[in-house]
Amino acid sequence: MNSKCEETPYLLQQRDQFVPRGLVTAHPLVIDRAQGAEVWDVGGKRYLDFVGGIGVMNIGHNHPKVLAAVQAQMQKVTHACFQVVAYRPYLDLVQRLCGLVAGSSGIAHKAVLFTSGAEAVENAVKIARAHTQRPAVISFRGGFHGRTLLGTTLTGMSQPYKQNFGMAPEVFHTPYPNAYRGFTSEMALQALNELFATQVSPDRVAAIIIEPVQGDGGFLSAPVEFLRALRTLTEQHGIVLIADEVQTGFGRTGKWFGFQHAGIQPDLVTVAKSLAAGMPISGVVGRAEIMDAPAPGGLGGTYGGNALACAAALAVIDTYEQEQLLARGVKLGERLRQGLVRLQTRFPQIGDVRGSGFMLAIELVKDDAARSPDPELNQQVIDEARNGGLLVIKCGVYRNVLRFLAPLVTEEAQVDEALDILEKALSRVLS
Numbered sequence: 001m002n003s004k005c006e007e008t009p010y011l012l013q014q015r016d017q018f019v020p021r022g023l024v025t026a027h028p029l030v031i032d033r034a035q036g037a038e039v040w041d042v043g044g045k046r047y048l049d050f051v052g053g054i055g056v057m058n059i060g061h062n063h064p065k066v067l068a069a070v071q072a073q074m075q076k077v078t079h080a081c082f083q084v085v086a087y088r089p090y091l092d093l094v095q096r097l098c099g100l101v102a103g104s105s106g107i108a109h110k111a112v113l114f115t116s117g118a119e120a121v122e123n124a125v126k127i128a129r130a131h132t133q134r135p136a137v138i139s140f141r142g143g144f145h146g147r148t149l150l151g152t153t154l155t156g157m158s159q160p161y162k163q164n165f166g167m168a169p170e171v172f173h174t175p176y177p178n179a180y181r182g183f184t185s186e187m188a189l190q191a192l193n194e195l196f197a198t199q200v201s202p203d204r205v206a207a208i209i210i211e212p213v214q215g216d217g218g219f220l221s222a223p224v225e226f227l228r229a230l231r232t233l234t235e236q237h238g239i240v241l242i243a244d245e246v247q248t249g250f251g252r253t254g255k256w257f258g259f260q261h262a263g264i265q266p267d268l269v270t271v272a273k274s275l276a277a278g279m280p281i282s283g284v285v286g287r288a289e290i291m292d293a294p295a296p297g298g299l300g301g302t303y304g305g306n307a308l309a310c311a312a313a314l315a316v317i318d319t320y321e322q323e324q325l326l327a328r329g330v331k332l333g334e335r336l337r338q339g340l341v342r343l344q345t346r347f348p349q350i351g352d353v354r355g356s357g358f359m360l361a362i363e364l365v366k367d368d369a370a371r372s373p374d375p376e377l378n379q380q381v382i383d384e385a386r387n388g389g390l391l392v393i394k395c396g397v398y399r400n401v402l403r404f405l406a407p408l409v410t411e412e413a414q415v416d417e418a419l420d421i422l423e424k425a426l427s428r429v430l431s
């Protein structure tokens with residue numbers, strides 16, 4: 001190889017030759033290293049990383065406290081399997097997670113750890129079914145819950161996730177509120193009641209699973225009154241309410257968890273992604289009496305709650321507290337939102353600026369009466385932004401939403417720089 005820059009085409013060709021096309025890589029880049037809110041490709045070019053491994057790096061790449069915790073744990077034990085012997089980082093982490101989820105509710109909680117977000121979702125459903133002895137699960141259109149068979153069935157987007165992969169039984173979908181498209185909380189509740197009347201009676205429903213802010217579905221927030229009504233309805237019918245906080249958790253929306261904005265207490269909460277700064281770990285945290293429903297041996301997984309990942313997660317939680325990262329995320333979110341609203345006044349193709357905390361997105365639309373989704377424009381803007389040094393990805397059922405998942409440790413100057421790159425990208429694409 002003559003120069004580092006020449007490596008990229010070779011590596012991308014290697015990628016195409018040995019990785020199946022079903023696994024898409026959003027940007028034609030091969031990265032070499034990362035720090036904070038920045039990554040560098042193998043050619044040495046620097047990018048602002050406003051994707052963070054899809055909402056995993058809320059604490060930023062290579063945080064020194066996380067690295068130190070993992071290195072220290074590596075000297076002791078890397079893997080033991082909690083089904084065989086217990087170890088301290090697992091025990092400390094489940095206790096911390098129970099405290100964070102229970103908050104001041106005074107309700108006894110328990111937690112169990114897994115490896116991926118989809119696995120946490122699967123197990124939350126298993127626990128809910130064991131507790132209620134009912135089969136059905138309701139999820140939302142536009143929701144995303146992972147790529148396992150149950151995960152894709154729960155997911156409320158057909159392509160590319162479902163294809164002809166088959167479906168898990170007893171899953172029903174209902175619409176999610178969408179303020180931009182005029183679909184209110186009342187309409188969504190009416191649709192849910194219709195589902196109860198026409199398809200599955202509430203006494204057959206084990207669980208309703210909801211993202212407080214839909215992630216892959218387009219950064220739509222569930223209004224506070226909708227989450228509260230859902231809590232009341234599920235209590236009335238003995239249905240387990242599962243908050244899927246895989247993307248919204250750990251400060252992304254300005255609080256530890258998205259459900260906390262509504263002041264409700266879900267029965268079960270799924271966590272993953274930014275819990276451990278890129279070490280693969282997930283969990284289900286919930287009311288102790290529900291969590292204890294599966295009989296001994298019903299829960300587990302060889303790698304669930306791996307010791308290195310637990311050590312990373314404990315360092316993440318400590319660092320959030322020590323560096324007040326929740327407040328920092330709120331402040332950065334306000335700055336980014338103001339910048340995006342300013343861009344909206346210049347570019348009418350930005351139909352909506354939305355989200356919560358530092359979980360923000362813009363919806364790109366056509367200049368027609370229906371404000372139709374414009375996925376082609378979105379892709380052009382994303383590509384142009386990358387050329388300018390900013391990494392972002394799309395979301396939304398129609399893939400016309402551009403989302404920002406920058407670390408909570410991003411510098412204010414980096415937020416401004418990202419806005420500047422985005423503005424130039426929009427002007428170039430739209431000129």
Ligand SMILES: Cc1ncc(COP(=O)(O)O)c(C=O)c1O
Nearest residue numbers: 116117118144145146215246247
């Ligand atoms: C809300 C939500 N649930 C579940 C998942 C699945 O997580 P994983 O990809 O770790 O299996 C995701 C991933 O994006 C997610 O955003």
